[in-house]
Amino acid sequence: MPSKSDFEWAMRIAISDAQTECARSGDVPVAAVLLNESAEVVAVGWNDRELTGDPTGHAEIVAIRNAVEALGAGGASESKSRAWSLEELTLVVTLEPCVMCAGAIVAARIPRVVFGAWDTRVGAGGSLYDLLRDGRLGRPVEVIGGVLEAECSALMTQFFEAKRISGSR
Numbered sequence: 001m002p003s004k005s006d007f008e009w010a011m012r013i014a015i016s017d018a019q020t021e022c023a024r025s026g027d028v029p030v031a032a033v034l035l036n037e038s039a040e041v042v043a044v045g046w047n048d049r050e051l052t053g054d055p056t057g058h059a060e061i062v063a064i065r066n067a068v069e070a071l072g073a074g075g076a077s078e079s080k081s082r083a084w085s086l087e088e089l090t091l092v093v094t095l096e097p098c099v100m101c102a103g104a105i106v107a108a109r110i111p112r113v114v115f116g117a118w119d120t121r122v123g124a125g126g127s128l129y130d131l132l133r134d135g136r137l138g139r140p141v142e143v144i145g146g147v148l149e150a151e152c153s154a155l156m157t158q159f160f161e162a163k164r165i166s167g168s169r
Helices: 004-025 059-072 077-081 099-107 149-166
Strands: 031-035 041-046 090-095 112-117 142-145
Touching (some): 004 031, 004 041, 004 090, 004 149, 031 059, 059 090, 059 099, 090 149
Parallel strands (some): 090 112, 112 142
Antiparallel strands (some): 031 041
16 A cells, blocks of 8 residues: 555645645635556646636546546547546545545545545545545545645645635635
């Protein structure tokens, strides 16, 4: 089984995307990277709910959509019909997935999720809920939490402190 340090480089990409891309739109700074078995980046995504007005615009969902598009684009119709199955990818995300994102991860058959900060308020990767490892939903997902946890937690803390100071919601 891989260790936390094996994914630090990918988490740094996600942290950078969360800092830059989410700041542009005022979205909560969460970003995700999907890696293939050769540790190549297949797709990225970041929260875009404020930008798009789409309540499903979480980093994990956006990254999954981008991966499906990248893997299904230009291929035969047979490969497009299975592009939704991401069973050879690893999802690296700055914040523990919520229930909605955990459901999408299970539905996409992603076998491994690596995250930075724990989310004790709505997390579904082991803190509040443990949907990812719940075998009743399908094949349990391997979960590695706490990768660059302090840096990922700081993103969230700084964002919400700034919101409180400015008085915005």
